[in-house]
Amino acid sequence: MPGTADDDAPIATSKRHDAATDLTDSLIDGKGGAITARAVTINRPAAELYAYWRDLSNLPSFMDNVVSIALNGERSHWVVKAPGGKTVEWDARVTEDRPNELLAWASEEGADVSNSGRIEFRDAGARGTVVTATIAYDPPVGVVGKIIAKMFQREPAIQARRDLRRFKQLMETGEIATSSWTKKQLEEERA
Numbered sequence: 500m501p502g503t504a505d506d507d508a509p510i511a512t513s514k515r516h517d518a519a520t521d522l523t524d525s526l527i528d529g530k531g532g533a534i535t536a537r538a539v540t541i542n543r544p545a546a547e548l549y550a551y552w553r554d555l556s557n558l559p560s561f562m563d564n565v566v567s568i569a570l571n572g573e574r575s576h577w578v579v580k581a582p583g584g585k586t587v588e589w590d591a592r593v594t595e596d597r598p599n600e601l602l603a604w605a606s607e608e609g610a611d612v613s614n615s616g617r618i619e620f621r622d623a624g625a626r627g628t629v630v631t632a633t634i635a636y637d638p639p640v641g642v643v644g645k646i647i648a649k650m651f652q653r654e655p656a657i658q659a660r661r662d663l664r665r666f667k668q669l670m671e672t673g674e675i676a677t678s679s680w681t682k683k684q685l686e687e688e689r690a
Contacts, residue, residue: 536631539666540628549600552618563665573593589613603616614635630667
C-alpha cells in the first residue's frame with residue numbers, strides 16, 4: 500500500500516480516499532490545497548543527499564524554475580519563474596529538520612504562492628536512497644492559474660518530477676544531461 504513503511508511510492512499516489520488528508524496532516528504548518536508528491540531512488544547515501552539539499556542555495560542548480568534563494572538562518576526568500584515570463588516570490592521557513600532524514604518548510608504570510616512541503620531521505624540499501632518530495636500549494640488565480648501553469652510546463656507536479664530527475668543526475672554523475680547546447684558549446688562547435 501502506498502505510503503507504508505515497505506513501499507517506496509509517495510502517499511499522494513494512494514487510491515485510498517483518506518490519503519490526501521493523511522498527507523496534509525503530515526505537513527507541519529501545511530499550506531496549500533493542491534498536493535503533489537514524487538519519489539526517486541538515487542544511488543548515493545542519504546547523508547550526502549540531505550547535505551546537498553539542506554544548503555538551499557544549491558537548489559537552483561537543479562530546479563529549473565528557481566531563479567534564486569536568499570538565505571537568512573532558517574528563513575529563505577525564493578524567486579521562481581512563473582508563466583508568461585513573470586516571477587513569483589515568497590519567504591519560507593524551515594519547520595522541521597531531521598538531519599539525513601527530512602527537511603520540511605512552509606511559506607510565510609503574504610506569499611505569491613502559498614506552499615508547504617517536505618523532502619524525505621530513506622535508506623534503500625544497496626540501491627541508495629529513496630528521495631520523496633511532497634508539496635502542497637495554492638496556485639495563483641486558483642484553478643485558472645493551475646491550468647495556465649500546466650500549459651507553460653510550470654505546474655509543480657510537472658516540475659517536481661523533472662527536478663527530482665535532474666537531482667538524481669547531478670548526484671549520481673556530477674552533471675545534468677540537457678537536450679540543447681549551451682551558448683558556449685555552440686561557439687566551441689562552430690570554432
